[in-house]
Amino acid sequence: MAPRIPASVRSFPRLAQQCALCAGRSTTLHAQATRQIATSFLDKVAAGEQRWEERAQKISSGEITHPWDILNERGYIKDVAGNPDRIREILRIKRVGGYVGVDPTADSMHVGHLLPMMALFWMWMQGYPAVLLLGGSTARIGDPTDRMDSRKVLSNAEIGKNITKIHYQLGRLWDNVVKLREKYGYEDDWAAKRALYNNNMWLGNLTLYDFSKRLARNMRMGPLLSRDTVKRRLNESEEGMSLGEFMYPLLQGWDFWHLHNKQNVQFQIGGSDQYGNIVSGIEVLKTVRESEEAPHFKMDNSWQNEPFGFTVPLLTDSSGAKFGKSAGNAVWLDEFKTSPFELYGYFMRRPDEDLEKLLKLFTFMPLKQISQIMEEHMREPSKRIANHHLAFEVLSLVYGSQRALQEAQQHQFRFGGELPTIDKVPSDESGIITSNNAPRSDIQLPESVMKLPPAKILYACGLASSASDGHRLLTKKGAYVAAQPGQRRGLVPGNLSWTPMELWYPEDSLKFLIDNKLLILRKGKHNVRIIELVPDEEWKASGKVYPGEPYTGTLRRVVKKLKEDYAAKGEELSEAEIRRMLKELKDADAPTVANNPNIELLSKAEMRLKKTEEKVEKAKSRSS
Ligand SMILES: Nc1ncnc2c1ncn2[C@@H]1O[C@H](COP(=O)(O)OP(=O)(O)OP(=O)(O)O)[C@@H](O)[C@H]1O
Numbered sequence: 001m002a003p004r005i006p007a008s009v010r011s012f013p014r015l016a017q018q019c020a021l022c023a024g025r026s027t028t029l030h031a032q033a034t035r036q037i038a039t040s041f042l043d044k045v046a047a048g049e050q051r052w053e054e055r056a057q058k059i060s061s062g063e064i065t066h067p068w069d070i071l072n073e074r075g076y077i078k079d080v081a082g083n084p085d086r087i088r089e090i091l092r093i094k095r096v097g098g099y100v101g102v103d104p105t106a107d108s109m110h111v112g113h114l115l116p117m118m119a120l121f122w123m124w125m126q127g128y129p130a131v132l133l134l135g136g137s138t139a140r141i142g143d144p145t146d147r148m149d150s151r152k153v154l155s156n157a158e159i160g161k162n163i164t165k166i167h168y169q170l171g172r173l174w175d176n177v178v179k180l181r182e183k184y185g186y187e188d189d190w191a192a193k194r195a196l197y198n199n200n201m202w203l204g205n206l207t208l209y210d211f212s213k214r215l216a217r218n219m220r221m222g223p224l225l226s227r228d229t230v231k232r233r234l235n236e237s238e239e240g241m242s243l244g245e246f247m248y249p250l251l252q253g254w255d256f257w258h259l260h261n262k263q264n265v266q267f268q269i270g271g272s273d274q275y276g277n278i279v280s281g282i283e284v285l286k287t288v289r290e291s292e293e294a295p296h297f298k299m300d301n302s303w304q305n306e307p308f309g310f311t312v313p314l315l316t317d318s319s320g321a322k323f324g325k326s327a328g329n330a331v332w333l334d335e336f337k338t339s340p341f342e343l344y345g346y347f348m349r350r351p352d353e354d355l356e357k358l359l360k361l362f363t364f365m366p367l368k369q370i371s372q373i374m375e376e377h378m379r380e381p382s383k384r385i386a387n388h389h390l391a392f393e394v395l396s397l398v399y400g401s402q403r404a405l406q407e408a409q410q411h412q413f414r415f416g417g418e419l420p421t422i423d424k425v426p427s428d429e430s431g432i433i434t435s436n437n438a439p440r441s442d443i444q445l446p447e448s449v450m451k452l453p454p455a456k457i458l459y460a461c462g463l464a465s466s467a468s469d470g471h472r473l474l475t476k477k478g479a480y481v482a483a484q485p486g487q488r489r490g491l492v493p494g495n496l497s498w499t500p501m502e503l504w505y506p507e508d509s510l511k512f513l514i515d516n517k518l519l520i521l522r523k524g525k526h527n528v529r530i531i532e533l534v535p536d537e538e539w540k541a542s543g544k545v546y547p548g549e550p551y552t553g554t555l556r557r558v559v560k561k562l563k564e565d566y567a568a569k570g571e572e573l574s575e576a577e578i579r580r581m582l583k584e585l586k587d588a589d590a591p592t593v594a595n596n597p598n599i600e601l602l603s604k605a606e607m608r609l610k611k612t613e614e615k616v617e618k619a620k621s622r623s624s
């Protein structure tokens, strides 16, 4: 029997576009479009639909717990935007997609952000497609919700740095969620797609014409004006509100519409402060959907396609204040802002009465396992069993289970003689970089590095092991710069895209600078450097040296140190004496070349400097 075309493919937007082209005319385009979709793909889609139908029946018969009930039992649902009975039915019969958005208004996410994401990950584990959205465009305005003042306007460099850092944090979360799904044995369903997008992809190109025609013209002012934040800002704050801030919910709503149109997304999740934005988003989605004039592009608006959303409770600190960037009480997911050890410690300090709730919210453990852990914990609370489980699971999500284990060991945790199962990550010596062991991404270098050829910049920032390795990388096109794809032009603000680096002239590197001070480079998938350029004097004063920095070779430093040490004793070393000492070092196999007439820099010796200095000490004591 020929495979049937499932409903989801019939409504596939691109296909619909092709069909519209041939409507009433030749069917060649239609045939071409249909043929382009391989039968194996159709079979996969059909199998996915079949699975979903069987699942829907099992939910009806009570064989499988309804996903909405799972979210409820675990405490994820605070306020619902939509009719709960209808939502339940939609979730039962349809594999609808969901999304959570985060604005890169800081250079890291924090623990509070994990909460709406955990709800989304739980949906994904149950077979629903899930999108994490980075608000590259929306961050340029900043969500005004619950704020009495406007957010600080971010420079292109700040936005570029924030987007890059949060993009990689989100990618790492997804990698670890996949591992945790395996750990807990949840089904791997091909049709449950996962994605990470940046709303600058569509908001960056949205024309005022489209915005006005599809949305602004049809949207009423009343509901927008009656929002609490708007009323308070207009009536009580001296600063008032900018038009951009007023329009913020419309842009967030446009995201919802875009993801609905292109990715079958039908629900949005956020922290409880996002309720108003989610309600406005539903309104925007419906308004834009209805404003389609071409009948063949009009999307179905029956109840099965009703958009909805819900909020999760806010995670608060001990004083009840929302954990967040603005409140200044965030526990960060960036190891250089809050170390993994501190993050582990934060969960170790949660009081007994919060533990069950937190295990439900922050882990993928089945409820039965949580009850067992709680029983064990309450038998001997001082052992902090539940805290250790909680901290271990959160660290596995944020940094991977290998790192979680390291921190657990540091906290002297004994898992009743049984160590947790962890995924093996490549050792440091292997040189393989994964999302969980990627080195520090944000570094500083002096402005003068921009005068170096690109191979040396790669060496300076640690992406290459030497300048010649940098050269090799460039010829293989193995290094990238954040820029307009395929062009020698810097990044479009709000975007993160890459273009391969080449053996260009030093002055060409300047074209990729953001705000004249930020350069973003990458090697492989996860090895990123966000390079902030500081004035040369500031660099010099810091006493730091970068690999390959001119006039800072080992030999130079050894000579300088010899001279300084003797000068401290009130003695002056002659050239001949210095040469003799260097010769002695060479004979002692120290990594310097005594008879090098140019006193050239020996980059490889950098790491061995300490060893050399010890030998210098010995040589000095022998000669004195
Ligand atoms: N403490 C928290 N508890 C639950 N959800 C949170 C918390 N903090 C942020 N979120 C949610 O994470 C998502 C992204 O939040 P956002 O980017 O506004 O960060 P934020 O820390 O709340 O920022 P700010 O404090 O500057 O408003 C939103 O859905 C928000 O509600």
Ligand SMILES: N[C@@H](Cc1ccc(O)cc1)C(=O)O
Pocket (backbone or CB within 6 Å): 100, 101, 102, 103, 133, 135, 138, 143, 199, 251, 252, 253, 255, 256, 274, 277
């Ligand atoms: N407004 C959200 C972030 C967000 C941005 C765009 C979206 O489409 C969704 C959510 C916040 O500040 O928390």
